[in-house]
Amino acid sequence: MTLRTLLAVGLMATFESIAADERALGMLNAWIVAVDDHVAAEKDDALERLAGWTHDEVELVLPYVEAFGEVPADTRDRAVRRRRITGTDLALVRQRTRDLQARGDFDRFRKRAVILHTDTAILESSRVMVEPPRPFARRTRDELAKRVDVLSADGRVDHYELANPHWEFAMSLLDSLPRNPRRDPIVSDWYRAIGAHFANEGRYADALRHFQQARRVVSDAPEVLFGEACLQETLAAPRVQDYVRVTTLPNGLTIQGVSSPQTHLRRAETLLRRALAAEARFVEANLRLGRVLTQLERHEEALNHLNAAIRDSQDRTITYYAHLFSGDGWLALSRPVDARSSYRGALEIYPNAQAARLGLGAALRTLGDRQAAVEAVAPALTRPVVDRESDPWWDYYLGDAANIATLLAELRAPFKTRQ
Amino acid sequence: MIRVVLTVALFYAPAILVGAQPTFSARVEGIRVDVLVTDSSRKPLRGLTPADFVVRDNGVLQQVDIVSFGDISLNVGLAFDLSESVTGARLEQLKSASAALTTQLQAADQSALVTFDRAVSLRCPLSPQHACIQTALSAVEPAGETALIDGVFAGMLVGESDVGRSLLMVFSDGLDTASFLTSSRVLDMGRRSDVVVYPITSRDARPAFLEHLADLTGGRLHEVDRRDDLSKTFRAILEEFRHRYLITYTPRGVSRDGWHKLEVRVNRPGARVKARPGYQG
Numbered sequence: 226m227t228l229r230t231l232l233a234v235g236l237m238a239t240f241e242s243i244a245a246d247e248r249a250l251g252m253l254n255a256w257i258v259a260v261d262d263h264v265a266a267e268k269d270d271a272l273e274r275l276a277g278w279t280h281d282e283v284e285l286v287l288p289y290v291e292a293f294g295e296v297p298a299d300t301r302d303r304a305v306r307r308r309r310i311t312g313t314d315l316a317l318v319r320q321r322t323r324d325l326q327a328r329g330d331f332d333r334f335r336k337r338a339v340i341l342h343t344d345t346a347i348l349e350s351s352r353v354m355v356e357p358p359r360p361f362a363r364r365t366r367d368e369l370a371k372r373v374d375v376l377s378a379d380g381r382v383d384h385y386e387l388a389n390p391h392w393e394f395a396m397s398l399l400d401s402l403p404r405n406p407r408r409d410p411i412v413s414d415w416y417r418a419i420g421a422h423f424a425n426e427g428r429y430a431d432a433l434r435h436f437q438q439a440r441r442v443v444s445d446a447p448e449v450l451f452g453e454a455c456l457q458e459t460l461a462a463p464r465v466q467d468y469v470r471v472t473t474l475p476n477g478l479t480i481q482g483v484s485s486p487q488t489h490l491r492r493a494e495t496l497l498r499r500a501l502a503a504e505a506r507f508v509e510a511n512l513r514l515g516r517v518l519t520q521l522e523r524h525e526e527a528l529n530h531l532n533a534a535i536r537d538s539q540d541r542t543i544t545y546y547a548h549l550f551s552g553d554g555w556l557a558l559s560r561p562v563d564a565r566s567s568y569r570g571a572l573e574i575y576p577n578a579q580a581a582r583l584g585l586g587a588a589l590r591t592l593g594d595r596q597a598a599v600e601a602v603a604p605a606l607t608r609p610v611v612d613r614e615s616d617p618w619w620d621y622y623l624g625d626a627a628n629i630a631t632l633l634a635e636l637r638a639p640f641k642t643r644q
Numbered sequence: 645m646i647r648v649v650l651t652v653a654l655f656y657a658p659a660i661l662v663g664a665q666p667t668f669s670a671r672v673e674g675i676r677v678d679v680l681v682t683d684s685s686r687k688p689l690r691g692l693t694p695a696d697f698v699v700r701d702n703g704v705l706q707q708v709d710i711v712s713f714g715d716i717s718l719n720v721g722l723a724f725d726l727s728e729s730v731t732g733a734r735l736e737q738l739k740s741a742s743a744a745l746t747t748q749l750q751a752a753d754q755s756a757l758v759t760f761d762r763a764v765s766l767r768c769p770l771s772p773q774h775a776c777i778q779t780a781l782s783a784v785e786p787a788g789e790t791a792l793i794d795g796v797f798a799g800m801l802v803g804e805s806d807v808g809r810s811l812l813m814v815f816s817d818g819l820d821t822a823s824f825l826t827s828s829r830v831l832d833m834g835r836r837s838d839v840v841v842y843p844i845t846s847r848d849a850r851p852a853f854l855e856h857l858a859d860l861t862g863g864r865l866h867e868v869d870r871r872d873d874l875s876k877t878f879r880a881i882l883e884e885f886r887h888r889y890l891i892t893y894t895p896r897g898v899s900r901d902g903w904h905k906l907e908v909r910v911n912r913p914g915a916r917v918k919a920r921p922g923y924q925g
Contacts, residue, residue: 464789464821471819471849549824556829579763580824583794586801587829590836599805606758606766606798611788618824619762 246314252278252286253293253318257325260334261644263341265637268348271341275391276349283390290394292318294335296401303397330644332402336411339395340640343415346391347422347633353387357475374430375472375480382472392419392431396438411636413446417625418632420452425626429465432456433482447500448625451510454496455624458517461489462622486520493517508537513624516550524554542617545574545581549618552584556591564588579605580618674709675701677908677919678809678840678862679889684914688887692910697891700907704897712890717752719770719808720745720882721839722777723799725816727761727790734870738815739781741874745813746774748882756802757781760795762788762822770806792816793823793853796841797830803839810839811885812863813878814854817846827853834860835903835924840888842881844868862920901925 255274263271278286288306291298292315298307310318325331355373372388395415402409416439423432436453443449459465460483469483483489497514500507512534518527531554534547552567568585572578582605589598613620613627620627677699681689694708722745724730724738742757749755757768757777767784768776796814803810820827834841834857842863843854858865864884866877891908898904908919 463793463819463823463827467819467821467851473848553826553829579794583764583797583825587797587825587833590801590833593836595801595804599801602798602801603766606764609763609765611763619822 246311248282249285249289250314250317252282253289253321256286256290256338257293257321260338260341263337263344263640264643265340265640266344266348266633268344272345272348275341275345280353280387280390283394287390287394287397289314289318290338291397291401293322294338294398294401295322296397299400332409334644335398335401336409337640337644339398339411339415340637342391342394342398343419343636346389346395354384355387357385357478372430372434374428375474382474388431388434392435395419396435396442400442408443413443413449414632414636416443416446417448417452418629418636420449420456421625421629421632424452424455424459424622424624425629429456429460430482445499445503447503447507447510450496450500450503451507451513452625454493454500454510454513454517455622457489457493457496458513459622459624460484461486461493461520464622490517490521494521506537508534508540508543511537512543512547512550515547515554519550519554519557522557524557528554541574545571545578545617546621548574549578549581549584552581552588556584556588561588561591565592575616577605577610578616578618579609580616674892674894675904675923676838676890676892677906678838679891679908680862680884680887680918681889681910681912682916682918684916686916688884689910689912689915690887692889692912694891696911697889698907698909698911699891699893701893701895702898702904703907706893706896708891708893710890710892713888714886716890717750717754717808718886719754719756719803719806719810720749721756721758721770721799721803721810721812723758723760723795723812723814724781725761725790725792725795725818726759726784726786727818727821728787729790729818730786734817735784735786737874739778741878742777742781744875745878745882746777748879749774754806754808756799758795758799758802759784760791760798761786762791764791764795764798766798766802770802789822790816790818790820791822791824792818792820792851793825793827793830795823796854796857797825797833800830800833800837800839800841804837809885809888809890811882812839812841813881814841814843815845815874816843816851816854817849819849819851820853827856831856831860832924835922837861840885840920842866842885844874844877844881846870860920862918864918899925 259271259274263269288309291303292307292310296303298304325334373385374388375385376383399412399415402412420432420435423435436456439449439453465483466486469480472480494514494517497510497517500510511530515527515530515534518530528551531547531551535544538544538547548567548571552564555564555567565585565588568581568588571581572585575581582602586598586602589601611619681692683689692711694711697708697711699706699708722742730738746755751772754770754772755774755777756770757780759765759767767780799812799814803812839861840863841857841861843858844866845851845854847867847869855865868874868877902925903922904925905922906920908917910917
């Protein structure tokens with residue numbers, strides 16, 4: 226009885242395996258056509274074809290694409306995936322690779338593929354909502370391979386969804402590009418732009434995975450280091466910390482990747498120092514480092530960096546921030562008179578900025594001048610206009626995402642036509 | 645905490661200093677403490693005099709000069725979360741509760757409304773025009789993030805912008821996601837202010853900041869859920885605040901600066917006292 230059952234399962238598995246492989250090879254061929262057909266930033270037929278694949282189909286074809294693109298199987302996940310391809314299929318895939326290499330534009334093809342998957346992830350909402358994972362139930366291999374993200378709105382759980390697999394394609398294909406004599410610039414440009422995209426969307430789970438990979442691939446690119454530092458600063462902020470503190474998930478589940486504020490701030494400090502070591506005149510890195518150190522209560526050190534940002538900045542928003550955060554530093558050092566000057570400096574740049582007016586109110590209140598505090602704050606409380614032009618503070622946690630449109634446009638620019 | 649010049653009755657101190665001749669005498673400053681005294685069944689205990697209160701400032705026994713009860717007008721500030729999480733039935737409850745509250749206010753009382761989403765808005769400045777609150781709330785459309793800490797700070801500033809006893813009722817059923825000011829900055833203001841803060845929050849949010857601020861200012865945190873009658877909660881808070889004592893003393897035997905630990909007791913069996921734990925000198 227037992228033996229028969231085992232045999233039956235084995236036979237079924239074999240049949241399923243053959244069927245799946247044929248399907249995967251067919252999908253690989255369709256994928257190659259789609260890569261050639263796609264025009265960057267367009268929701269064209271090529272993109273729609275990929276977007277129409279189910280989550281399981283996408284996972285099925287991923288190892289075939291990686292093998293086709295000659296992605297090194299240098300991580301555990303990739304090695305496991307690669308082993309799913311039979312020897313016969315692997316030979317067929319490699320033949321397809323040689324055919325395309327004969328065209329003479331294999332690197333460009335792989336970059337086009339990166340853009341296709343990037344556009345599919347961004348432009349098509351292929352969101353797969355799922356039940357919360359079952360922590361104590363036995364899970365299959367496929368379930369274990371899928372990352373489940375929790376989405377929240379204003380501090381409340383909204384739904385659970387599977388991580389978008391198209392990012393995995395893009396990262397794998399970037400990894401396949403030649404590393405010598407140096408990495409193609411698209412690699413650091415992509416990690417910067419997509420990091421900014423995740424920040425813009427508040428997709429911190431994706432962003433953590435993204436920068437984890439970036440550290441492995443482009444460990445010394447100042448703009449990418451800066452992007453991750455912005456993420457770490459955001460993870461330390463009350464908006465994330467409070468959410469994690471009060472969120473009740475089903476028994477046994479925890480939100481991953483969020484540590485104490487001090488841990489995230491120290492990580493941000495390290496990343497910003499590395500960015501500054503790579504590019505000493507990186508003004509915004511100096512600004513962020515100043516604010517991070519303020520939050521770590523190393524105020525005098527913080528003020529040095531903020532002063533450097535004020536001295537070197539050609540950008541009124543960065544100068545505004547530097548004055549604003551200097552005010553915080555001075556207040557923390559019990560020097561409300563200096564804090565008052567700093568907040569007033571910020572208000573000279575953005576006269577209606579609510580953050581600077583609240584800061585000025587706090588400084589004046591510490592000085593014991595209640596009436597002046599009320600008068601300082603009042604103008605910002607009457608019909609405040611919430612936009613970047615009245616107070617850039619609203620956008621501070623966007624970090625590099627404030628430049629998202631430009632970054633994505635630059636990334637897509639070389640791929641605006643069909644192959 | 646409030647510092648007043650003792651030579652005048654409580655709150656109008658600065659005016660008396662304005663005269664033809666400059667005054668060079670040392671300022672003698674008084675401390676004002678808002679105190680809730682209840683009996684064993686949690687009902688306000690009435691009829692207490694200065695002799696009933698025992699006040700220690702940094703452990704040093706003080707002489708209570710003045711005690712007043714229910715005879716000083718109130719500044720009632722409302723700081724409401726109007727972010728995306730406060731919509732539908734919750735918003736309607738908030739409007740009804742505000743209407744119920746304003747009907748309980750007296751002619752000499754003043755009220756103000758501050759709302760916060762991503763930004764903070766002063767919808768109704770402190771004034772006896774209580775109808776302003778209903779009018780303002782009828783036009784709101786909750787949206788966006790929650791600048792809770794900034795909203796509380798603005799509410800406290802507005803509350804102490806005029807003479808009178810100041811109550812700030814903060815309603816929020818979300819977490820802070822957008823403030824510029826830090827909780828420690830606003831808690832520091834709580835140590836320097838005489839505004840008493842009563843937060844009303846949903847059970848699942850319960851920001852530690854609001855709990856701490858309520859303790860620091862001598863107020864009390866109220867937790868509600870969507871089935872609770874918000875009007876009843878609002879009225880109960882106002883009623884409790886109206887039945888608090890305001891005691892005043894001139895600090896003696898303690899240095900002026902730094903944090904002053906306060907102990908307030910009442911010499912009556914079963915009396916329970918709730919007051920701020922100290923003040924910043």
